[in-house]
Amino acid sequence: xxxxxxxxxxxxxxxxxxxxxxxxxxxxxxxxxxxxxxxxxxxxxxxxxxxxxxxxxxxxxxxxxxxxxxxxxxxxxxxxxxxxxxxxxxxxxxxxxxxxxxxxxxxxxxxxxxxxxxxxxxxxxxxxxxxxxxxxxxxxxxxxxxxxxxxxxxxxxxxxxxxxxxxxxxxxxxxxxxxxxxxxxxxxxxxxxxxxxxxxxxxxxxxxxxxxxxxxxxxxxxxxxxxxxxxxxxxxxxxxxxxxxxxxxxxxxxxxxxxxxxxxxxxxxxxxxxxxxxxxxxxxxxxxxxxxxxxxxxxxxxxxxxxxxxxxxxxxxxxxxxxxxxxxxxxxxxxxxxxxxxxxxxxxxxxxxxxxxxxxxxxxxxxxxxxxxxxxxxxxxxxxxxxxxxxxxxxxxxxxxxxxxxxxxxxxxxxxxxxxxxxxxxxxxxxxxxxxxxxxxxxxxxx
Amino acid sequence: xxxxxxxxxxxxxxxxxxxxxxxxxxxxxxxxxxxxxxxxxxxxxxxxxxxxxxxxxxxxxxxxxxxxxxxxxxxxxxxxxxxxxxxxx
Numbered sequence: 001x002x003x004x005x006x007x008x009x010x011x012x013x014x015x016x017x018x019x020x021x022x023x024x025x026x027x028x029x030x031x032x033x034x035x036x037x038x039x040x041x042x043x044x045x046x047x048x049x050x051x052x053x054x055x056x057x058x059x060x061x062x063x064x065x066x067x068x069x070x071x072x073x074x075x076x077x078x079x080x081x082x083x084x085x086x087x088x089x090x091x092x093x094x095x096x097x098x099x100x101x102x103x104x105x106x107x108x109x110x111x112x113x114x115x116x117x118x119x120x121x122x123x124x125x126x127x128x129x130x131x132x133x134x135x136x137x138x139x140x141x142x143x144x145x146x147x148x149x150x151x152x153x154x155x156x157x158x159x160x161x162x163x164x165x166x167x168x169x170x171x172x173x174x175x176x177x178x179x180x181x182x183x184x185x186x187x188x189x190x191x192x193x194x195x196x197x198x199x200x201x202x203x204x205x206x207x208x209x210x211x212x213x214x215x216x217x218x219x220x221x222x223x224x225x226x227x228x229x230x231x232x233x234x235x236x237x238x239x240x241x242x243x244x245x246x247x248x249x250x251x252x253x254x255x256x257x258x259x260x261x262x263x264x265x266x267x268x269x270x271x272x273x274x275x276x277x278x279x280x281x282x283x284x285x286x287x288x289x290x291x292x293x294x295x296x297x298x299x300x301x302x303x304x305x306x307x308x309x310x311x312x313x314x315x316x317x318x319x320x321x322x323x324x325x326x327x328x329x330x331x332x333x334x335x336x337x338x339x340x341x342x343x344x345x346x347x348x349x350x351x352x353x354x355x356x357x358x359x360x361x362x363x364x365x366x367x368x369x370x371x372x373x374x375x376x377x378x379x380x381x382x383x384x385x386x387x388x389x390x391x392x393x394x395x396x397x398x399x400x401x402x403x404x405x406x407x408x409x410x411x412x413x414x415x416x417x418x419x420x421x422x423x424x425x426x427x428x429x430x431x432x433x434x435x436x437x438x439x440x441x442x443x444x445x446x447x
Numbered sequence: 448x449x450x451x452x453x454x455x456x457x458x459x460x461x462x463x464x465x466x467x468x469x470x471x472x473x474x475x476x477x478x479x480x481x482x483x484x485x486x487x488x489x490x491x492x493x494x495x496x497x498x499x500x501x502x503x504x505x506x507x508x509x510x511x512x513x514x515x516x517x518x519x520x521x522x523x524x525x526x527x528x529x530x531x532x533x534x535x536x
Contacts, residue, residue, distance in 0.1 A: 065505030068525035247532040
C-alpha cells in the first residue's frame, strides 16, 4: 500500500517542481499518401493527419486530468517529406497541408519537413532543401530537420554548405523566428518526439506514440537534499529521480497509445528545460557545485547528469529511444540565458558540452550578419563531434537579424529568449566552399 | 478503479466532513483515510474506489477542487496508477 510520504512526494513533484510530460508525439507514416500529383498528395496528407491525430489533443487532456500530471505539448511527426513529395515535387503544398492539419487538430507543432542526406543528395532532395526557407517562413507549425552526417556515412559537406545558406535566407524571410523551427543533425534518430527534430523514420510503424518526459526541477530539488554528499551520491540521486520521472512517461505513453489505437513507440528520457524558474538544466549543474554553468567542470558535471539520467530511465521503461539525455538549449533555459548574459558561457564551451550531452548547439542566437559559411562551419564542427563519438548532435542556430552581440531576441513561450552570442571572426569560407564529403571515421584504434 | 484524494493546506474544523459529503454525492467510496503534518503542511490522503461513480476521475477532481477552493484547501483527485508507477516496481 502507498504511504503518505510517497503520495506527498509525487504531488510535490507536480505542484512545485514542474514535473510534466513534455510531449505526446504521434508519429505517422505518410507513405500511403504518395501521388504523382502535388495536390492529391497534399490532400491525402491532410486527410491522414486529421483522421489519425484528430483526437490527440482531447486524449492528451483527458489523461492529464485523470492522472493529475500536465502534458505540455501534443505533436505529430511524419515520414520525411523529401520522400513523400519526391514523385510530385510538391513539397511546399505538403508543408501547407501539414500546417492546415496541425491547426485543424489543435496540436502544437508538426515535424517531418525532413531530408536524410548524410551521404549524398538526389535531385529531388536538392530541390527539397531549396524549398526550406519558403516552406518554414510560410507556415506556423511545421518543423524542419535535415540529417547531413552519420557515423556510418561521414559528413556531407555539400549539404552543410546548402543548409548554411538556407538558414540565413530563412532568417531574412522570417525576421529570424523561422530558424527556431529548423534543426540540422548528425546521426538523427527516427523516433524522436521533440521538436524541431521529430520525424517518423522509414523503419517505424504507421501510427506510433512517442513520449518525451521532463523534470529538471525535480532533479534539482532531489540534489538539494544531498548538498554535502560526494559526487557518487549525486549520480545515484539523479538516477533514482530519473527512474521516477520516466515511470510517469511510460504510464502516459502506454495509456495514450491504447486510447488512440496506435502503437507504443518509445519514451524519450531527455531532461528538457523551459524558461520558467525551477525548470532549468543549468541549475542542476550549478547545484552540483559550479558557481555558474560554463565554469571549468561544466562538461564533467553534464556528462554525469546525462549518463545518470539514462541509467535511471532505462530501467523505468520497456522501450527507450529518441534523444534521451540532457538538453542544453540556450534560449529555453533560464540558467543558460543568465550564464550567457554574464559572459560565463560561450559557444566554444557549449560545443564542448555537446560532446557529452544528448543534442547539440540548440537555440543559439548569433549576430544577424553572420555569414552562411560560418553557420555551415559551426554545423560541420557539431557533425564532427557526433560522427566521431557515435552520438546524435544537432545545430539549431538563429541569425538574429539586425542584432549584434549582447542584444537579445525574444521568441515567446517555450522557445524563450536568446542573448546574441559571438562567433569567431575568422573565415571558414574556403573550407565550406570546397564541398564534397568527409569520409566516415575509423571505428577501431580509437584514441 | 481506485483514485487518491490529496488535501493540502492548514488544518481546520470540518475538512473530512466537507470532502466526504461531496464524495458521497459523487458515489465515491472512501476505503482509507490518513492525515499528518509534512513540511508544515496538513496532508490528508484518502484512498477511494470510483468504480460506482457515474463521473470520470477528471470530473470528480474538478468538483473536489471547487470544494477545496471554498474552504481554502488544495484538493486533488488522481488515478492511483500515477503513484504506483513511481513508487512500486
